[in-house]
Ligand SMILES: O=C(O)CCC(=O)C(=O)O
């Protein structure tokens with residue numbers, strides 16, 4: 001897959017710190033040729049939201065990201081929450097990460113979540129979508145061989161009340 005042009009993964013408001021976040025990002029805006037991705041994600045997220053969360057949600061409000069973590073630089077993203085204080089991230093409510101590299105093609109690169117004091121490792125099988133509230137702490141452990149690509153997006157909505 002051609003992933004250019006890309007930008008270095010940054011930390012919202014803190015610039016680029018490769019020891020915390022080492023990955024490259026291709027932004028996907030909602031355009032005619034990508035709208036099917038947003039439509040499928042919206043259907044999936046809204047049904048999971050109904051079953052599991054019951055959040056009030058609006059729309060994506062920012063592009064989706066294809067994120068590439070390369071084993072040659074131990075690509076990683078340390079513990080963080082996707083919902084921040086910056087205007088762009090303050091209204092994120094549901095995060096989704098779709099595993100789009102076959103599990104056999106890389107080592108490490110595990111998405112781990114800690115929502116309730118216990119760490120859970122997300123399944124890495126191809127096509128799995130992991131959906132979680134954007135305030136939940138999570139990380140991607142260093143990729144030690146090969147290359148992992150994930151598709152990540154966020155549904156926004158009104159503040160929790
Ligand atoms: O690579 C992943 O599966 C998750 C990436 C992530 O947590 C993020 O971009 O905020």
Ligand SMILES: [Fe+2]
Nearest residue numbers: 080081082138
């Ligand atoms: Fe994240």
